[in-house]
Amino acid sequence: MLIFEQSKAGRRAVAQAPLDKADVSDIPEQFRRKKPAALPEVSEMQVVRHYTRLSQRNFSIDTEFYPLGSCTMKYNPRGSNALAMLPGFLGRHPSAPESHSQGFMACMYDLQQILKEVTGMQQVSLTPAAGAQGEFAGVAMIKAYHDARNDTARNEILVPDAAHGTNPASAVMCGYQVREIPTGPDGDVDVEALRKVVGPQTAGIMLTNPSTVGVFERRIEEIAKLVHEAGGLLYYDGANLNAILGKVRPGDMGFDVIHMNLHKTFSTPHGGGGPGAGPVGVSERLIPYLPVPMVDHDGDKYIWLTEEECPDTIGRLSAFAGNAGVLLRAYIYARMLGKGGMSRVAEYSTLNANYMLKRMQEAGFEAAYPDRRATHEFIITLRKQAKELDVNTMDFAKRLLDYGMHAPTTYFPLLVPECLLIEPTETEDKETLDAFIDAMIAIQAEAESDPEQVKGAPYSLPVRRLDDVKAARELDLKWTPDTH
């Protein structure tokens, strides 16, 4: 039942608004609203009960295993949340003067330093609000760099066919054309194909390493050399940074610009789809173009760096300083991990993924890249099940929900048929991994003995499979008083 359907004319959560209605007669009638907005009229308890119940209709990390590949759904420490929500932080106005911001700015400065160190980049700007905005910032810096050198014939960004959809979309938003690079049968970028297309029109290449097929790009140095020699720059999509944290640094691999998804690697909550945070880091030559604001330290106090101090910046991407509260959570997490904890993230997420892969292979599931070492995630292809049993990846995914586990990422990357991209993360214990594998084995048995059982799943959730076609054809995007 919608909150609107619980509405009763005249009911209110009285304590939550000013008790007296102030006089606004100085605002002329022509500017005033004629009819109140049709928001629900409900009591405070109704609201609390309704949204508490809605929350219970979700899977989440706090309640279920959530091995969603490429999303790094690891435990979000409650401590990070509690400390980021201290009144001093929540109450700080974004335009408060530096004299009233030193505590907050100290955290931001420290976080910039930590991110520089773990990525091997020369400077970091925290401001992009999410991974996709970080990508936009990164490509915009590449463009600014070429433009500043009057190297304006470069109109192409190279993107592997396995890349996240945001990569080509971000390149287009910066005015570039996108050229796809194929992935070889071993999961690495096809370097020979790259060699053929890289040239004077190449502005840069966007890579994820480990790639979205869950393997480490072994020829990365060769790729970097190839692109750099052609005058292009290398962009690192930090979606999979969890896999290499403290083990390999993008800066050392030759990348010129990277974005990090702090909601993945630094464990800030995904919040049902945001807010994220997508800081960018750059090599020496891109420092002038970093988005503002950033924080600097002049020896005894923290100061903002804005358009004034950074005249070549690509500018600001949000009205203020990005998702500050998310950045605080990431900072707190980073401090709790500390120096030694960074590499453990990569080590144990990789251990978990390789353990799962091995056990799943032993159980008869087909790895997409059986000759490769898994990184923090790996791909299983269910093409045989789809062909022989007519039970496809989506069926397995939906059935997993009945077993009390969120499905892995399905049908991505697009180049592996019937794929499940599985990312357990380092925060899961062995019992949970085993339970997932047991569930997959049980579903396989069901698929063989009673495929309809799997194809009809899920059964135990608030709804069964939804009609997406109807949702798109007969658009119903809001409740209205007349139609309901």
Place this chain on the structure above:
Amino acid sequence: MPFIPHTEAEIRDMLETIGVTSIDELFDEVPDNLRCQALNDVPEAMSELEISQLMDRRAREDGQASCFIGAGAYDHHIPAAVWAIATRGEFYSAYTPYQAEASQGTLQLLYEYQSMMTALTAMDVSNASLYDGASALAEAVLMAVRGNRKSKSKRILMPRTLHPAYRQVVVNIVKNQGIELVELPFDQATGGTDMAALEGHAGEDFTALVIPQPNFFGVLEDVDALTDWAHANKMLAIAVVNPVALALLNPPGEWGEKGADIVCGEGQPLGAPLSSGGPYFGFLCCTQALVRQMPGRIIGKTVDLDGKVGFALTLQAREQHIRRSKATSNICTNQGLMVTAATIHMALLGSEGLERVAAASHSNTKKLVQMLQRINGVEVIFSNPYFHEVVIRLPAPVKDVLRSLAAHNVLGGFDLGQDYPELDEALLVCATEKRTEQEMENFAQKLERIISLQGGVTCKLVPKE
């Protein structure tokens, strides 16, 4: 090991299953010369207690000043229930609702959010949010360029009365796509968009006119005239509004003859704390005709196999994970948790509650203006009516005054001279419903004292008639 549950015995067991002798062996595909050394610039680990002590100290350092700054972020009361529910793990630690059956809570909530936003703005459709108000305006501009078939120009009219940071962000985001932003000056007497300058563009090919209400100065624009003018000149009308103000002010869907085409703005006043500028959320609404040009997530109502009502992401063919380089935007996540809070906030306050908040804020600002105007040389600059934020002229350098006020723990407003050299003695002040009579009196007393100590300065601006 913080947040890693493995025991020694389990690690051995797992390595044995994999068939390797050490965890390090799992990185054997990484070239040796790329392996990194110890991260010396990362400090040693802290326990939760230790980091609590550090964060407590830093949070306290920033103090709880008495805040009279608005300028795009407003300090409203947030009911305790809002964040108590929004931070439930089931909302907080879930992800984008790709598996709809396991995400009905988030999906239904987003559908309710879309319903509330369309009700507030009087528009047909809302998406499930964007990053913030400024980036939402950038997306609105891109959407207008895609959606206005009558215009080929990719030129947008953008008033100078729009939030300066929004103007910068729009330029930064759209400039590489060949879109030109043309600035409209403001009327120095009224503080509204200069209608004569606007008329000078009549008949020219523009894609859209941006209309802020209230504008950055708190001034109410003649939105009916502006909207009708845009439509008469084959432009789309893009409204930039404060959602709390909409409980009191005419909604964009009802501006002029036909209403605005696209509505966007900063969602922060609906339940998001000031929090140093984020996370907030941008909202974006439009007419039915433009729905397929909309960026970001959209939730639709549908039915399941048994005919039971359910909710799902819809129109995904617009989005980057399907259309890649041909998507309407590169946006992937939205600001889900902020929208969760906003939905609960709007449900708690309702239309009546939001109207009371808007009225109380406006009334407080009026009170503050009365108190400040008693000080010799302090005056309201613009003649148009305003909503809950107002530009005053100070008889002393604004920067110095603000610094002195801050020393008394009063954040006295936003210094307009930074962005408007023509208003270099002007201060933008705001008093939400949270500012008490006592705080306002304190502000006025401190200001009077500071001004009397610093002495008057001749003012270049023509005072209000």
